[in-house]
Amino acid sequence: MAKRHLALLLLPAALCLLFGCDKGLAPITEDTGFSGVITFKNWPPPDSVLELRLVAFEVYPSDSSGIFNALLNGQAAVYPHVTTGVAGALEILGNRSADTVRYAFTTEGTILKKDATYNYVVLGWRYGPNYFADWAPAGVYTETPGTFVPASVTVRDRRMRKDVNITVDFHNLPPKPWK
Amino acid sequence: MEMNRIALVTLLLVCAASQAISAGGSIIGHVTSQADGKTEPLIGAVVLVQGSVRGTTTNIKGEFRIADLPPGSYTLVVSMVGYQRTTRAGLAVEEGGETVANFSLVSTPVQFDQVVVTASKRQQSLEEVPVSLSVMDANEIRHRNAMVLDDALRYIPGVNMTGFQVNIRGSSGYSRGAGSRVLLLLDGIPFITGDTGELNFETIPAGQVDRIEVVKGASSALYGSNALGGVINVITKEIPEKASTHIRLVGGMYNNPTHEQWRWSSKSRFFQGQSISHAYRVGDLGVALFLSRQFDDGYRQNDYRRRYNVYLKLREEFEHQSALAVTFGLLYQYGGQYLYWRSLDSALIPPVAQKDDNIKSIRFFTTGQYSTVINEGFQLTTRVMWFHNDWGFETRSGIGRAESVADDFRFETAATILPHEDHTITAGADVNVDLIGGDVITQRVIGGFALFGQDEIRLAQPLTLTLGLRYDFSSVGVTTPGGQVNPKVGLAYTPFEGTTLRTSFARGFRVPAVAEAFLMAGFSNVIARPNEDLRPERNWSFEVGLSQRLGNIGTFDVAAFRSDFDDLIEVDVVDTASNSLLFQWRNVAEARIQGFETSVKLGFFDGGLQFNVGYTYVWPEDLTRNDILKYRPRHLLYTSLFGRVGPLFGSTDFRYISRVDRVDDVLSKTGVVLDGEERTEILVTDFRLGLDFDLGRVPLTLTASVNNAFQYNYVELIGNMMPPRTYVLALDVRM
Numbered sequence: 001m002a003k004r005h006l007a008l009l010l011l012p013a014a015l016c017l018l019f020g021c022d023k024g025l026a027p028i029t030e031d032t033g034f035s036g037v038i039t040f041k042n043w044p045p046p047d048s049v050l051e052l053r054l055v056a057f058e059v060y061p062s063d064s065s066g067i068f069n070a071l072l073n074g075q076a077a078v079y080p081h082v083t084t085g086v087a088g089a090l091e092i093l094g095n096r097s098a099d100t101v102r103y104a105f106t107t108e109g110t111i112l113k114k115d116a117t118y119n120y121v122v123l124g125w126r127y128g129p130n131y132f133a134d135w136a137p138a139g140v141y142t143e144t145p146g147t148f149v150p151a152s153v154t155v156r157d158r159r160m161r162k163d164v165n166i167t168v169d170f171h172n173l174p175p176k177p178w179k
Numbered sequence: 180m181e182m183n184r185i186a187l188v189t190l191l192l193v194c195a196a197s198q199a200i201s202a203g204g205s206i207i208g209h210v211t212s213q214a215d216g217k218t219e220p221l222i223g224a225v226v227l228v229q230g231s232v233r234g235t236t237t238n239i240k241g242e243f244r245i246a247d248l249p250p251g252s253y254t255l256v257v258s259m260v261g262y263q264r265t266t267r268a269g270l271a272v273e274e275g276g277e278t279v280a281n282f283s284l285v286s287t288p289v290q291f292d293q294v295v296v297t298a299s300k301r302q303q304s305l306e307e308v309p310v311s312l313s314v315m316d317a318n319e320i321r322h323r324n325a326m327v328l329d330d331a332l333r334y335i336p337g338v339n340m341t342g343f344q345v346n347i348r349g350s351s352g353y354s355r356g357a358g359s360r361v362l363l364l365l366d367g368i369p370f371i372t373g374d375t376g377e378l379n380f381e382t383i384p385a386g387q388v389d390r391i392e393v394v395k396g397a398s399s400a401l402y403g404s405n406a407l408g409g410v411i412n413v414i415t416k417e418i419p420e421k422a423s424t425h426i427r428l429v430g431g432m433y434n435n436p437t438h439e440q441w442r443w444s445s446k447s448r449f450f451q452g453q454s455i456s457h458a459y460r461v462g463d464l465g466v467a468l469f470l471s472r473q474f475d476d477g478y479r480q481n482d483y484r485r486r487y488n489v490y491l492k493l494r495e496e497f498e499h500q501s502a503l504a505v506t507f508g509l510l511y512q513y514g515g516q517y518l519y520w521r522s523l524d525s526a527l528i529p530p531v532a533q534k535d536d537n538i539k540s541i542r543f544f545t546t547g548q549y550s551t552v553i554n555e556g557f558q559l560t561t562r563v564m565w566f567h568n569d570w571g572f573e574t575r576s577g578i579g580r581a582e583s584v585a586d587d588f589r590f591e592t593a594a595t596i597l598p599h600e601d602h603t604i605t606a607g608a609d610v611n612v613d614l615i616g617g618d619v620i621t622q623r624v625i626g627g628f629a630l631f632g633q634d635e636i637r638l639a640q641p642l643t644l645t646l647g648l649r650y651d652f653s654s655v656g657v658t659t660p661g662g663q664v665n666p667k668v669g670l671a672y673t674p675f676e677g678t679t680l681r682t683s684f685a686r687g688f689r690v691p692a693v694a695e696a697f698l699m700a701g702f703s704n705v706i707a708r709p710n711e712d713l714r715p716e717r718n719w720s721f722e723v724g725l726s727q728r729l730g731n732i733g734t735f736d737v738a739a740f741r742s743d744f745d746d747l748i749e750v751d752v753v754d755t756a757s758n759s760l761l762f763q764w765r766n767v768a769e770a771r772i773q774g775f776e777t778s779v780k781l782g783f784f785d786g787g788l789q790f791n792v793g794y795t796y797v798w799p800e801d802l803t804r805n806d807i808l809k810y811r812p813r814h815l816l817y818t819s820l821f822g823r824v825g826p827l828f829g830s831t832d833f834r835y836i837s838r839v840d841r842v843d844d845v846l847s848k849t850g851v852v853l854d855g856e857e858r859t860e861i862l863v864t865d866f867r868l869g870l871d872f873d874l875g876r877v878p879l880t881l882t883a884s885v886n887n888a889f890q891y892n893y894v895e896l897i898g899n900m901m902p903p904r905t906y907v908l909a910l911d912v913r914m
Contacts, residue, residue, distance in 0.1 A: 024859045024892035027438050027524045
């Protein structure tokens with residue numbers, strides 16, 4: 001009986017030790033941006049994968065000039081940023097052979113904007129030597145599985161959205177939205 | 180004026196009626212305790228004549244006298260906190276004679292059967308009531324160094340606070356300071372501000388509180404509007420026989436924030452309070468005066484507070500157990516107005532636009548209570564109150580300066596009648612009138628009246644049935660004037676000594692507070708819009724419970740409860756234009772709140788070691804939205820441990836409150852409160868150490884506390900970080 005009473009009396013101390021040392025809320029230390037997993041299927045021959053870049057557009061691009069205008073006026077952001085060379089970008093995004101790649105697209109080192117909504121997040125694939133013309137969408141972020149309907153991603157300050165996953169099937173590419 | 184005249188005539192009639200008591204015999208005696216082989220008189224022990232409305236308390240010598248008893252045979256019940264209740268039957272009283280009955284009470288480590296007054300508006304044993312009722316006494320309040328009374332409520336099982344709003348078993352949630360689903364009583368009188376309908380604990384002098392009784396569950400059948408979720412009755416101290424002075428000095432400081440980026444001030448943040456109370460008697464007149472002031476730098480920017488309280492109580496005792504008590508209380512307070520944080524990264528400073536907002540309040544109340552025993556089976560109590568509230572705030576942005584003035588007048592007369600040995604009837608009527616003025620709410624006069632009755636029927640020796648009914652007529656003007664009938668059925672069954680089964684079924688209702696219907700103001704970018712279509716909200720409340728003594732060392736209590744709400748009033752956003760949030764109170768939801776609660780109290784070594792644990796599970800459903808109700812935590816776990824060795828005592832409290840599932844998401848989604856969705860479970864531990872000692876012939880108590888000892892960072896209310904680790908030193912001097 002005495003042991004039982006002692007156990008009861010020690011309960012508050014035990015609870016203190018178990019839970020009390022957790023500090024609760026803390027300043028947010030997350031990066032700003034979004035992240036996820038890119039899943040690749042049916043890689044083409046390595047010599048036809050010249051470059052891969054993840055691009056987030058605020059406005060769905062309807063023509064090729066819209067793409068470059070968006071990039072120039074900051075309405076689209078590229079990951080890895082263009083200061084990362086072609087080889088470096090390829091290595092980050094699968095190295096032409098990976099089944100999956102985990103990525104983190106943040107405001108750090110890119111022109112991704114906080115408190116902005118990106119309506120078209122696409123993995124761009126350059127398959128030929130023409131830097132301005134030989135691009136195709138390889139995968140698009142969608143919330144409707146089995147389709148290529150773009151879904152929007154809102155970037156919030158000091159928040160890292162972690163579920164922006166993209167599937168890339170080189171035998172079943174999304175439609176090219178631009179002319 | 181007309182009401183004052185009616186009150187005066189009633190008082191005179193009652194005084195005259197009280198003279199009708201015939202002379203009879205008396206029971207006299209003294210009440211003592213046995214401690215360490217010494218016999219000590221017990222001061223303030225409650226002595227009740229069973230089956231009658233008569234009773235008294237012992238004086239400074241432990242003596243009592245109950246006079247004017249008709250010849251017959253009586254049973255006396257003597258009780259006092261910390262001692263076992265003692266009953267003595269067969270006390271024969273003869274005409275003109277004095278029957279002597281002396282009592283020696285045995286101390287108990289755990290209080291089994293406290294005398295409470297809130298469940299039925301009369302004195303009765305806690306074991307007789309058909310509802311869940313918790314009691315916190317003055318020692319518990321004082322040990323916790325509660326500067327304001329609501330700090331103490333955080334330790335009562337089933338009760339949690341959201342900001343300054345009290346939540347009993349998930350009933351309240353949070354409604355931005357307007358309206359309350361818990362009724363606050365001060366010595367039995369509703370103590371709710373006339374304009375905002377909120378519970379204002381700051382006006383109540385914490386140092387003058389004898390105990391707090393908390394009734395859990397709908398109590399509108401006896402108390403009317405607001406008692407949907409329960410009733411908190413704050414009972415002030417009796418004036419002692421012997422002149423006494425109590426000085427209390429409290430000082431402390433807030434620890435620096437855990438995270439360096441939260442640190443906004445290079446100076447330490449302190450708080451301090453001083454209070455003095457003096458009570459004395461001149462013949463049959465007792466006087467108690469209480470003065471206090473509290474200065475708090477605040478641990479958050481622009482959250483400082485300066486508070487002054489005055490409280491005066493006069494009590495004149497007349498023949499035939501009649502007494503008139505008059506009280507006056509005043510609060511003057513000003514300080515910064517902290518609504519919510521700038522962001523979680525700047526959790527202790529307000530948004531720039533609010534950094535100079537301030538608020539000032541002048542509140543006072545005066546009450547009168549006259550109680551008299553007409554005869555052995557008839558006691559009448561009449562209460563009047565005037566509660567004046569004047570508060571204003573100033574914002575740098577938004578609407579500038581605004582003020583609200585409200586005068587709440589209340590009158591109540593209630594009788595306890597024992598027509599038969601198996602019936603105890605409580606019946607009465609009350610009237611209230613509120614005069615509202617100022618800029619915040621348009622000028623208006625509102626009010627209502629009520630009739631209520633309750634019969635506690637002893638069906639058999641261990642079985643008591645309680646039937647109650649109250650009719651309230653409210654002319655709040657929210658819609659059209661209307662009436663409301665609230666019934667109640669309760670059953671208490673005591674099959675064995677120490678075992679009580681209880682069940683109750685009751686209806687509750689709440690007339691919307693004036694602020695909920697007519698407020699048209701706001702702080703900064705959070706602005707209220709009136710809603711004159713607001714209707715009263717109602718609920719049906721059911722409870723079944725078991726209370727069991729655990730030998731001589733403790734008690735165990737378990738209860739299951741359920742409340743079904745109609746027309747629940749919630750805050751709804753009506754517009755989010757221009758980065759401002761326009762909101763209003765609306766009848767938006769049908770809701771169901773159900774759960775269970777269990778508590779254990781254990782005591783050893785004559786109370787030298789006490790352990791309490793209480794757990795409450797609440798499942799609060801918004802049936803309209805098929806979602807969980809906002810601001811209702813589902814799990815509450817409170818534990819406390821108290822120990823005393825000679826003059827040294829110590830205690831620890833631990834509170835776990837689960838993370839609130841749902842809050843006002845719109846505040847964070849619209850950017851009004853940045854990071855407003857950030858919240859966590861609450862895990863707070865307090866430690867205290869105290870020493871009783873004498874300096875010369877003056878008894879002193881020194882208490883050191885560390886509240887939130889593990890510096891847990893949490894919010895109760897969206898965007899409102901609660902205090903960090905806080906060091907408190909208190910010195911009590913009694914003369």
